[in-house]
Amino acid sequence: MxxxxxxxxxxxxxxxxxxxxxxxxxxxxxxxxxxxxxxxxxxxxxxxxxxxxxxxxxxxxxSNIDIKSIEGVRASHTDDGLSDTVDLLRLQLGLQAGSSPVDLNQLVVTITDGSVTNTLTYIDEEHVKDDDSWTDNLERIMTDDDAATTEFAANDIRDEDESFNQENPVMNTGDLVNLYIASASEEGSGEGYSIEIDGADSSDGTLTNTGLTIDPRTEVGIVMTPEAGAISQATFVTPSTYGVTDIVKLYP
Structure with missing residues (x-):
């Protein structure tokens, strides 16, 4: 090698x-x-x-509206006393924890008595009054033929951040608001009947017949649909008798 x-x-x-x-x-x-x-x-x-x-x-x-309570208001007659039906509904509303603000201008409210259904929105911007005369808005939905079946009114109870006013009704978390729905029946809208509640007085005009008839033992359904967020609803049956009081507790 x-x-x-x-x-x-x-x-x-x-x-x-x-x-x-x-x-x-x-x-x-x-x-x-x-x-x-x-x-x-x-x-x-x-x-x-x-x-x-x-x-x-x-x-x-x-974005969830919390319906805290619902009261029924009965119209009173100058001679015959209280009507046998609920002629105005007052709902106390708040927002659930963590909810986004809710603009009542965009809220749609549907109410039914089982026979008639009315779909309502906030007072038309051409007719809405400012905070100093907000009771005109409430009187409008009770006595105006067009507004009674198509509009609802609202006013704040607690609004620490001043986010709510009649022209810009925005609810934030912590706010409390009264929302009003006209529900006068054929009887309650008769001549001589009126409602006086929360500073508003309909005695200058006849209550408008809304087509609803909320007698005792009537099942009533209310659905609130905000611009964004889950709907809120309340279903209840009115008491077997309204007694002698003009304001009746209906819900919860």
Whole structure:
């Protein structure tokens, strides 16, 4: 054996060169860039949609009106005493914890006595009065033929942040509001009947017949649909007798 063996490596000095290889390389870079651009754009759109969906879902579960109580007001006659029906409903409303603000201008209220259903919105902006004369709004829904079956009135009880006023009725968490729904029946809207409640007095005009008849033992349903958020509803059966009081506790 030889002391020093000469290693013989096979040499391959050939390689692909030329314009063809360059074109293939550039094409690969362009394809990768286009694919990356599409992926980035798609992920951005999906992220925006996910954020929007999450925000809307949060609103839907957090904007809840809390119906704390409902009272019925009976009209009184100058000679015959109290009517046999509930002729105005006063609802005390608040917001549940964590709820987003609720604009009553966008609230839709539906009330039914099982036979007649009225769908109501807030006082029309052309007729709404300011805070100093808000009782005109309440008197309007009791005596105006158009408003009685299409509008509701509201006034704040507690509003520490001053977010609520007659022209911009926005409820925040912690606010308490009275909402009024006209419900005068054919009897309660007769001549001589009137309602005096919370500073408002309908004695200057005849109560408007709303088509509703809330007698004793009547099942009444009220549904409130805000602009965003879950609906709130209250269903109750009126007492077997209204007794001799002009204000009747109905709910809860």
């Amino acid at each position: 030889k002391a020093n063996r000469k290693l013989n490596f096979r040499k391959n000095n050939k390689g692909q060169v030329g314009i063809g290889t360059l074109i293939i390389f550039i094409a690969m870079v362009l394809v990768a860039a286009v694919a990356a651009s599409v992926l980035i754009q798609t992920s951005g759109v999906l992220q925006q949609r996910a954020q929007q969906t999450g925000s809307e879902a949060t609103q839907e579960v957090s």
